[in-house]
Structure formats: C-alpha cells, structure tokens
Amino acid sequence: MISGSGLKLTSKDKVLLHLKGYWQHRQDKEFPVALTQKGISEMTGVRLSHVPRTIKRMFSRDLVNEVKAHVQGESRRYKVYFLTEKGMLEANHVLDRLKGQKVFVDGVEGSVGELLEAEEDAYKLRLLMRLAGEDISSLKKRPVVVGPVPEVSDFVNREDERAHLGRMLSDSTSKIMVIYGSQGYGTSALAAKFTGEVTSKWSVCWVEVKNSLDEMTAVMTEALEHLDPETAEHSIKVDNPEKLVSTLNGKKVILVCDGYFDVSDEVVEFFNGLVSAIRNTEDFKILVTAREDTPSYNRFYTILDIHDGVVGEVHIRGLDQEHCKTILGTSDIEPDALKRLFLFTRGCPTTLKLLASENIDELKAKTKFSPEEIKLMLFLKSQIKNQKSR
Helix, strand or coil: CEECCCCCCCHHHHHHHHHHCCHHHCCCCEECHHHCHHHHHHHHCCCCCCHHHHHHHHHHCCCEEEEEEEECCCCCEEEEEEECHHHHHHHHHHHHHHHCCEEEECCEEEEHHHHHHCCCHHHHHHHHHHHCCCCCCCCCCCCCEECCCCCCCCCCCCHHHHHHHHHHHHCCCCCEEEEEECCCCCHHHHHHHHHHCCCCCCEEEEEECCCCHHHHHHHHHHHHHHHCCCCCCCCCCCCCHHHHHHHHCCCCEEEEEEEECCCCHHHHHHHHHHHHHCCCCCCEEEEEEEECCCCHHHCCCCHHHHHCCCEEEEECCCCCHHHHHHHHCCCCECHHHHHHHHHHHCCCHHHHHHHHHCCHHHHHHHCCCCHHHHHHHHHHHCCECCCCCC
C-alpha cells in the first residue's frame, strides 16, 4: 500500500514524460497513435480539450515539434507530436525532480526513484500517477513486448503469409493462429516479423514452448508478471488454461508460443484446454509456431476447430528462386547454378543465409549436408553469368 506521497504532476509533466517514452519514433514514416492528441489524452489522463492548450504552451518554449503525418492503422493523416532535444532535457529534469521524493510503501520509506528503477519503461508514467493518488483505471495502456523475441534480419518474401495472419488477427472468430514449417524455414522469424508490425496496437507476450508443464508454468508466470506488473497475480496458476485465458481476456495481447513440436501429454492437454477456453474471449489471441512434422498425437486441436474458424493455419514453404538469389546476395549468379542450389536447399532460408556468409563450420553444424555437398554448393554460389566467355 502506498502512502505519504506528496508527489504532484501537472498536465505538462504528464505530456513530457509520455512523449519521452516515444523519442525513438521521431524519425518514423508512420507514427504511433499515442503521439496524436487523442492518444496523448488516452494515455495521460489529460482531458482531450486540454491537450491542445498544453501542447501550445510547450510549443512556445520549443519543447515539442508538430508534424502532420501518417498514423499506424489510420487511413488519413493526423497531427503528431514529439519532443525536441530541449524537450527531452526538460523531461529528464522533471523525472530527476520526481525521483528524489520520498514515499511509503507498506509502511517502509523509500524513494520514487527506487520504485521507478524496478518498473518497466512503459509503466513508469502510470506508476508516477498512482503515487500522486490519481485514478488510472480508465487510462489506455501502452502496448509492450515481453519475452525472448528473436531478432529478424534479411527477412524476404512471406507477404501472403503475413496478410493471412493479419486477416486472422482482425477476425473476431479466429482465436489461435498456428504457423507450420519445416525446421529452418523461419516460423519464428515470421512470427517475430508479423507481431513486430502490430505492436502499436497489440502487446506481445513471447514464451518458448517447453516439454514439461512445470517448465511452461515457470516461463508463462514470469512473462505475465512483466506483461502487466500492476495487476499480475504472482500466484496465478498458469497450468490452468481457463485462469490464463481469463487473465488475458480483453487485454489486447498476442501470446506467442514458439517452438511447439515434441511435447509431453500434459502440455498437449494444456494447449487443448486453451482452445476450449478461448472461444468467447475478446482482444486476446494466441500465435503458435510449430514444426510441419509435429506428430499427430501432439496436435492440440481438431478439424472442427478449424471449420469453426477458432483455429487457423499458415503453412510456409521454401522460398522461390528469385528470393533465394536475394538472400544469397548473388544477383548475377548463373541460372543453372541457381537452379541446382535451389534443388539442394529447397529454398530453406537458414541454409541460404549460411551459404551467403560462407560459414563452413556453421553449415556443418546446422545442416545435414556432407562436407562434399557444402563444397559443391559454395562452388555453385560463385558461378557468375557469362563467366566462361570471359
């Protein structure tokens, strides 16, 4: 319980600290909704009618810039706002002033700075407002990303698959999206790319699927605590599908379960329970990445779930020859050599990236090709058009 706080926040303080959290977006081509007047109001509690006045005073002091630009998820352009360098200095000054103030938590004296240190960046303004005794229950929360989301680089193609996932995300009937692909074909990369494109509106909670239910319980508990530290129940029984679903229902969250393949019967039953529990939810989706050769006894849903539209599948195949050439970085490769490489690799992105880097040790460790086959593929990669005539 928080008590004894004399902390006060002005409208300008709130807007400064809110915009400070979006400093990295100032060079974006499309801006988050949170940088519009409506977004600022929804996330700071400053009345929408008061936001223009606050912005005008800040603008007169060269604390904020205004541009008319495209906003994520919107068809028209809106005025968006971001801090100037002088505005960032002012925001940091406000934060430093607030950090030094004292507060009692459960009868123990501490500083605001100590509390902020332990808080996720996306929730720091909300914490300050709580310390100031303000009601934040009606404020819109900033989407967050938690968990070991893989970095995505050299991502090519998959436009159709991403469009399919987008349709399922928008469909109120669709609740669980499953991406199938052979090992090394980029199911995790596709999931990371897709979720990264929707984080202006959706929070992403990424967990790695474990073989045992106890391990799954541990990773999900930790992820949920980081996802919403204000309301996370540390004793939540995440091995209970109904409890997990009810906790995330309405929270605008995509729960990514990465690497579903050969798991225990308990884990299969847990996921099967999620299918039943999630049917009547809103603003909560599950995205599962799975191996194409997942055993039939580990499938956690039925053809009826697909027919009902609750579960949707995306199957990714190897890249075509043109996209193989893009990853290899050899735009002038001899066509017959490219065709043979394509047949060798079957368009597997992981293998193609290793060939592009010419990392022989990694090719030996991460693929099933023999040393002779690797040598031949690297030779084919080096074959340039009209090489013989030169």
